[in-house]
Amino acid sequence: MRFASRYLVAAVAGLTLLLGACGPDAANDHAEAASVDDRSISRDEVEEPVRDALNHAGALDGLDTDERADLVEPLQRQVLALLIQASVIEDIATERGVEPDEADLEARYQADIDSVGGEDELADALAQQQLSVSLYRDVLLPTQLRVDALRELLADDIEPAEAREARHILVETEEEAQTVLQELAGGADFAELAEEWSIDPGSAAQGGDLGSAPVGAYVGPFDEAVWTSEIGEVVGPIATDFGFHIIEVTGEESIAAEDLAPEQRQQQANQLLNQLLEDRFAAADVQVSDRFGVWNPETGEVERGEQVGGDE
Numbered sequence: 233m234r235f236a237s238r239y240l241v242a243a244v245a246g247l248t249l250l251l252g253a254c255g256p257d258a259a260n261d262h263a264e265a266a267s268v269d270d271r272s273i274s275r276d277e278v279e280e281p282v283r284d285a286l287n288h289a290g291a292l293d294g295l296d297t298d299e300r301a302d303l304v305e306p307l308q309r310q311v312l313a314l315l316i317q318a319s320v321i322e323d324i325a326t327e328r329g330v331e332p333d334e335a336d337l338e339a340r341y342q343a344d345i346d347s348v349g350g351e352d353e354l355a356d357a358l359a360q361q362q363l364s365v366s367l368y369r370d371v372l373l374p375t376q377l378r379v380d381a382l383r384e385l386l387a388d389d390i391e392p393a394e395a396r397e398a399r400h401i402l403v404e405t406e407e408e409a410q411t412v413l414q415e416l417a418g419g420a421d422f423a424e425l426a427e428e429w430s431i432d433p434g435s436a437a438q439g440g441d442l443g444s445a446p447v448g449a450y451v452g453p454f455d456e457a458v459w460t461s462e463i464g465e466v467v468g469p470i471a472t473d474f475g476f477h478i479i480e481v482t483g484e485e486s487i488a489a490e491d492l493a494p495e496q497r498q499q500q501a502n503q504l505l506n507q508l509l510e511d512r513f514a515a516a517d518v519q520v521s522d523r524f525g526v527w528n529p530e531t532g533e534v535e536r537g538e539q540v541g542g543d544e
Contacts, residue, residue, distance in 0.1 A: 233270055237396050238509070243503070245354060256410050258518060263275045263521075264521060265277070265278045265311060265312055265519075265520070265521050265523075265524055266315070266316060266473060266518065266519060266520040266524065266527070266534075267518070267519045268316055268319040268320060268323075268516055268518050269323070269517050270516070271317065271320075271425070273312065273315050273319070273357050273519070275521075277309050277315060278308055278312045278315065278524070280366070280521055281311055281363070281364035281367035282304060282307050282308050282311055282362075282363075282364075284291070284364035284365075284366065284367075285307075285359050285363055285364040285367070286303070286304070286307070286359075286362065286444050287360070288355060288356075288359040288364070289298075289359035289360065291303060291362075291461070292304075303412070305536075307362050308446065308524065309369065309524065309525055309533070309534045309536065310362075312520070312524055312525075312534050312535045313527075313532060313534045314367075314371065314372070314375075315371065316516075316518055316520075316527065316532075317375070317509075317513070317532055318371050318374075318375040319514050320509075320513055320516050321375055321378050321379060321382075321482070321509070322374075322378065322478075323512075324378075324382065324396060324508065324509075325378040325381065325382060328382065330378060330381040330382055330385060331375035331378070331457045332374050332378060334530055335425030337373055337374060337377060339535050340373055340377065341369055341373060344373075367438070375539055379505070382505060382508070383501050383502065383505045384501075386498060386501050386504040386508070387500075387501040388507055389496060389504060390489040390492070390500045390501060390504070391489060392486045392487060392488050392489060392537070393446035393447075393486070393487045393492060393496070393500065394442040394446065394447070394484070394485075394486055394487075395445055395446045395456055395484070395485050395486070395487045396444065396445065396459065396463075396481050396483070396484050396485075397441075397442075397443065397444045397481065397482045397483035397484070397485070398439045398442050398445075398458050398480065398481045398482060399422065399423070399426065399435070399439060399440035399442060399479075399480055399482060400426075400430070400432070400435065400440050400442060400477045400478060400479045400480070401425055401426045401431070401478040402430050402431050402432040402435075402436075402475050402477050403429055403431060403475055403476050403478075404468050404475050404476070405468075405475075406476050407478065408476070409428065409468055409476040409477075410454070411430055412425055412467070413466070413468065413469070413478060414438075416466055416478070422439065422440065422466070422480060423439025423440060423441075424439070426439045426440030427439060429526070431475065432474075440480075441482075444483075444487065445458075445496075446487065446492070446496060446500075446501060447459055449496065450475070451472050451474075452471055452472075453470050453471065453472050454470055454477060454479070456533050457470045457477075458479060458481055460483060461479070461481050461482070463481050463483065463484060464480070464481070464482070464488060465480070465481065465484065466478060466479070466480045467479050467480075480542060494542045504527075509532075510530075513530075513532055514529045520534055520537075523539060524537075525537045
């Protein structure tokens with residue numbers, strides 16, 4: 233689960249007829265769909281945005297009962313999971329004194345309206361994603377503002393990062409990489425070979441020097457090679473989407489948080505945020521009605537249960 237990079241929604245199944253022409257059963261509108269610690273989430277909080285989004289898009293037109301169920305149930309599960317997550321995030325934000333300002337919320341909402349050309353256009357765009365305007369305005373936006381504020385707050389908790397200095401020679405084929413390795417084994421100078429062979433325009437002129445970077449700064453195989461090799465050890469060829477690399481780690485240092493590049497600080501803050509959310513999702517006392525499914529704290533989703541769609 234990664235709420236910082238995308239909206240996580242996953243959630244309720246079962247109420248297959250409530251989106252029909254007759255509308256929802258008013259007697260059951262306020263029955264509990266789930267609870268998060270001491271907070272209750274009613275069925276109408278789940279059903280109303282689903283009904284509004286699908287009706288706005290005309291997605292239910294001409295469908296029979298089974299077809300409606302196939303469309304409605306996964307979306308209900310998504311909405312319920314979003315509401316559960318939003319509740320947990322709101323609790324975290326409240327504890328840390330982080331609350332979205334109504335003026336900021338309205339400004340963000342108006343900016344979204346302007347970006348698509350008007351309120352009707354925003355409603356159409358949201359309906360295409362099976363979202364209602366009310367869910368977006370009242371849940372998604374406040375939750376995203378809370379997440380943004382928490383990420384900014386957590387940036388102050390970033391600790392110094394261990395970093396490694398590395399240089400590399402990038403070539404197109406494995407055969408070329410083997411030739412470079414043979415020349416290095418014969419005593420050739422790494423920097424000179426980088427200038428001669430490397431197709432990396434950003435580092436070739438610097439003798440292959442990439443500077444200093446923390447763990448996770450490079451693509452997977454390259455990053456693993458940098459952090460598992462000994463300082464001064466030449467490793468390769470390491471295959472990535474860019475080609476084949478010959479790598480040498482030349483040093484190691486600790487970088488103060490304030491000296492990290494902006495994108496590195498963002499990465500570290502996202503890691504702290506994701507861990508915080510995962511821990512709190514796991515710790516929250518979430519109870520979901522059998523009618524809707526089962527909460528999975530590891531994924532942040534409500535998954536279909538055996539009794540989904542049954543009577544309460």
